Amino acid sequence: MPGWVAIAVGAAFLQNLRSALQKALTAEAxxxxxxxxxxxxxxPWAVGLAAVLMLHRxxxxxxxxxxxxxxxxxALAQIVATLLLxxxxxxxxxxxxxxxxxxxxxxxxxxxxVLLGDRLSGLAVAGLSASLVGIVLISVRAVPGSALVxxxxxxxxxxxxxxxxxxxxxxxxTLALEGTQGPLVGPSFTLACVTLVQTLVLTLWLGLREPxxxxxxxxxxxxxxxxxxxxxxxxLGWFVAFTLATAAEVKAVGQIELLxxxxxxxxxxxxxxxxxxxxxxxxxxGGIVLVVLAG
Numbered sequence: 014m015p016g017w018v019a020i021a022v023g024a025a026f027l028q029n030l031r032s033a034l035q036k037a038l039t040a041e042a043x044x045x046x047x048x049x050x051x052x053x054x055x056x057p058w059a060v061g062l063a064a065v066l067m068l069h070r071x072x073x074x075x076x077x078x079x080x081x082x083x084x085x086x087x088a089l090a091q092i093v094a095t096l097l098l099x100x101x102x103x104x105x106x107x108x109x110x111x112x113x114x115x116x117x118x119x120x121x122x123x124x125x126x127v128l129l130g131d132r133l134s135g136l137a138v139a140g141l142s143a144s145l146v147g148i149v150l151i152s153v154r155a156v157p158g159s160a161l162v163x164x165x166x167x168x169x170x171x172x173x174x175x176x177x178x179x180x181x182x183x184x185x186x187t188l189a190l191e192g193t194q195g196p197l198v199g200p201s202f203t204l205a206c207v208t209l210v211q212t213l214v215l216t217l218w219l220g221l222r223e224p225x226x227x228x229x230x231x232x233x234x235x236x237x238x239x240x241x242x243x244x245x246x247x248x249l250g251w252f253v254a255f256t257l258a259t260a261a262e263v264k265a266v267g268q269i270e271l272l273x274x275x276x277x278x279x280x281x282x283x284x285x286x287x288x289x290x291x292x293x294x295x296x297x298x299g300g301i302v303l304v305v306l307a308g
Contacts, residue, residue, distance in 0.1 A: 024250025054241020087182030140303030147296030200252030
């Protein structure tokens, strides 16, 4: 099994853990507060790791204009994606909410092709297509007289699009660095930079619009600290994998998070997706096998 596959699976597990903690935190600190916690409490971990690795290597990566551009796009897109995902959690159960956002793999493939010139094999495309069918099963409503696609589905698709854009942008940013040494220095440097930007943006926004959200997060710092740590480690895993494979391939393998989220929904939150939703989740996750075989 390629090393990037194992890294992506580990990142998916940590991302599911972060999402579960954020879902619990949302009930106490709100959607904005839970989003803020993910970035604020990741800063010490991200900056500390980057500093240690650069000291060990004796050199720091050299940012370039493309790095700055891609980094800003990825940072802002991830903020929007996280907000939308947490909004979905308030409308659908945990497993289904995560599955909506997993359209990012299909959307990342398209964005990677257009923006970075990434190419996918026929088998990888087949895997992404199977996942898309699963998304349709979950998204389309079966209630007579209701809208074909509900608000939660639209929010989830938008979240997936924003996550896809951030994934492609982070890959572009890391590849645009100069003077990187080893597989961890570049990704950790990128992660530290974008996490600082995200925290600054949200601090300014909340300070002006919802200062009570900052207070709520700080009061619940034990849970918020776990959110930040899990989020930072998951992001580091994604960033490393992005340097070894296309964003679409990495995110397709990361769809194993759907299995983790189904188990979390069932045994952690006491939620049980319907049979149609479960079939959709299985199809989405099944696309992983084809993508791995293609790699």
